[in-house]
Amino acid sequence: METEALLNAGPPYGHVIASEKWRNSSLIQSLKGGAVRVLFEKQLGVADFHLPNKSCVLYVSECDVIAGNGYKRKLVRYRNSSSSLQELVLVENTRLSQQYFAAVQKFVVLDLGLTLLPVGGQTEASQLITQIVHGEGRENPFRRRPSSRPLDPLVLALARRVPGVGRVKAPALLEQFSSVRLLCNAAPAELEPVVGQAAARQIHGFFHKPTAAGT
Template sequence: MEKEATFSSTGLLQVPFGHVIGSEKWRGSQLAQEMQGKIKLIFEEGLAPVDFHLSNRFCILYITEADLVAGNNYKKRIVQLRNASNLQGIIIVEKTQMSEQYFTTVQKFVVLELGMTLLPVSNQMEASQLIIQLVHEQTKERNRNPFLKKKSCQLCESSVLQTVQQIPGVGKVMALLLLQEFPSIQKLSNASIQELERVVGHTLAEKMHTFFTQIR
């Protein structure tokens, strides 16, 4: 029997430990099917703009290939999530052969203009693996210290790290070094070549600066 999600007196969705709450629109999708059996997934109506809640505060907004091709309506959902002060979210975007031409636009909007975390996936199977990984990280943190309050921040830090690794030439070790110097995506993207080269050297600093300039 499915557990029911409830709302607290503050209006926050109460997600049962070890569960993910998904929007009803994803029931029967490949994404949901890939997650079933690996995590405990339950569905609820009225989660918009969020697609999946991984905890009371941490959530996923999923932009499909069709969403990108259809126009800019997806931006309204992202802004709604950005303005929800009680939620921390990651934007997952399907970057496929068909939608690749639109990816730079959404990347600029999400990362540079809004300062949010964006992770590209090639299909729903890859997205399911990413969500499962985030859920497992959350579970590890709670098992390590059941009284820890800021689990969602731990998840966001992991996602920001993955976002930085999307920059050409930047691996995990370099991403960690960059985030020690520039603690947010916005600060990193606004850094000068001189500031970047103190961490990554002149050649990579120039490449990174060019990359950020192109998506502005």
């Protein structure tokens, strides 16, 4: 079927396939404001979004986290899906859900082996998705030299959002850490030679924010 082929191949450049349940959300409105074309599909399975860089997204909201362990069953189904796409998990790390974030991170990254990206809410999530969508298919302005490998738009978009990195240090960082998993799991000592001590601490802190009990 045409729809099935589109899902397997991913949407075309500049597009996102979204689950029908997101149609009236602020996230979708933000995506459209960022010049992203949204295609709605009722049969996305567990995933919430399919992106043009052959990845899919499951969104775990603040309410999901606070409500208890119900989201874990959904995450397991997501991990066990037969999709050939790279599976990403966006988790809302807010003032209310912060105390649970460490446990969610452990379950997603260590227990399931999935890639977790923390976001402050739907607006921030839409900004990240927009950066990924617009980075795919374009000539990368951060490519340093002809012999360098193209930088993954997903990792580039993520790195540019980290405090202390931005546009300037992102290319150097991604020459060393070429995947989201490597970047998330890097220790400050590994990051420091690339971006300096202050930025290394900020990057590590971005992915390992303290719980409310520790603040």
